[in-house]
Amino acid sequence: MKTERLSLSQVFFESSIKRSAEILNNDGIVAIPTETVYGLAASAYSKSAVEKIFIAKGRPQDNPLIVHISHLDMLNDITSDFSDIAKKCADAFWPGPFTMVLKRGEKIPKSVSAGLDTVAVRMPSDDIARQVIEASGLPLAAPSANISGAPSPTSATHVLNDLDGKIDAVIMGDDCGVGVESTVVSLCTNPPRLLRPGGVTVEQLKEVIPDLVIDPAVLAQPKSDEKVASPGMKYKHYAPKTETVLVSGDSEAYVGFVNTKSDCLAICFDDEYESIKTQKIAYGDKNNEETFAKNLFSVLRKADDYNVKTVYIHSPSKQGVGLAVYNRLIRAASFKEIVL
Numbered sequence: 001m002k003t004e005r006l007s008l009s010q011v012f013f014e015s016s017i018k019r020s021a022e023i024l025n026n027d028g029i030v031a032i033p034t035e036t037v038y039g040l041a042a043s044a045y046s047k048s049a050v051e052k053i054f055i056a057k058g059r060p061q062d063n064p065l066i067v068h069i070s071h072l073d074m075l076n077d078i079t080s081d082f083s084d085i086a087k088k089c090a091d092a093f094w095p096g097p098f099t100m101v102l103k104r105g106e107k108i109p110k111s112v113s114a115g116l117d118t119v120a121v122r123m124p125s126d127d128i129a130r131q132v133i134e135a136s137g138l139p140l141a142a143p144s145a146n147i148s149g150a151p152s153p154t155s156a157t158h159v160l161n162d163l164d165g166k167i168d169a170v171i172m173g174d175d176c177g178v179g180v181e182s183t184v185v186s187l188c189t190n191p192p193r194l195l196r197p198g199g200v201t202v203e204q205l206k207e208v209i210p211d212l213v214i215d216p217a218v219l220a221q222p223k224s225d226e227k228v229a230s231p232g233m234k235y236k237h238y239a240p241k242t243e244t245v246l247v248s249g250d251s252e253a254y255v256g257f258v259n260t261k262s263d264c265l266a267i268c269f270d271d272e273y274e275s276i277k278t279q280k281i282a283y284g285d286k287n288n289e290e291t292f293a294k295n296l297f298s299v300l301r302k303a304d305d306y307n308v309k310t311v312y313i314h315s316p317s318k319q320g321v322g323l324a325v326y327n328r329l330i331r332a333a334s335f336k337e338i339v340l
């Protein structure tokens, strides 16, 4: 299959949005930018289109998808139960990097939710994502547009590196602003439960959902026989091919540690860069967790280019969006963490 590149330059903008809508209405699959990461979109009403997503990504069949909407009216066909707490969350966090798990309505095929009777829904804030939803007139099921297990894509180039020839089209948009995926909260449990930390922080969530609990899988490895509330959390994920280890500790300890190692790549904070003697990449300002989120996936994608034995990543603080970065990093490192 030839993957169409849909340009957003001024001349092509309108025809590209129109073309993406046409493909989606014909049960095709199109990678679209969002404010978090690029998504691989298909009509959420079409079983056959949704099936194509699972095949293109090599996604395990038991990992459900998020349905993307552009206005609240679309919810009528997606869920039968838009509770008061769901309304409050929509008011506070939509449009934006927030996903809520609700009871699944009958119009959404079971395969979207991997057989569960719930459905995850998000209203993105990204203008292009919203224009594609509007133009297609469809709610769009869209996981991150990467090969399953690889770091999520934050640029159109990342998408093409993984999926060129396997999908109908990619919208050649800008790099994503947030850089990590949306926060996922289940409102089908009592009390509500954080399944995946993301662009909306725990601190922000607690202002709207004071009794929110954090699922144990957010910070630790689920046991192999444990039933996981968010199936996506049980897989090794976001991982470079090179062995990756997460390292926690202050800057002095981290720099001292990597400087005793050879055949390695240090993924460090900006202000540690000059002191490190091995190969290195800086990935953010330690006083601003948002910078780590924005750079995380492109840095994980670059790590394999260095051809080293081990990658040692300095773990950021778990404050704010730092918790989402930490959650992705422990999975990228297959839960190997050294605490200095």
Ligand code: TXA
Binding pocket: 034, 036, 037, 038, 039, 040, 063, 064, 065, 066, 097, 099, 101, 113, 116, 118, 119, 120, 122, 142, 143, 144, 145, 180, 181, 182, 183, 184, 195, 196, 229, 230, 231, 232, 233
């Ligand atoms: O920011 C995002 O959320 C991006 C962009 C494209 O919107 N999408 C994304 O999708 O990250 P994906 O498929 O890579 O991650 C979806 C996560 C998985 O961890 C999945 O298990 C969880 O959401 N999920 C989806 N539906 C669920 C449900 N019904 N119950 C529990 N977890 C669910």
Ligand code: MG
Binding pocket: 143, 144, 152
């Ligand atoms: Mg994903």
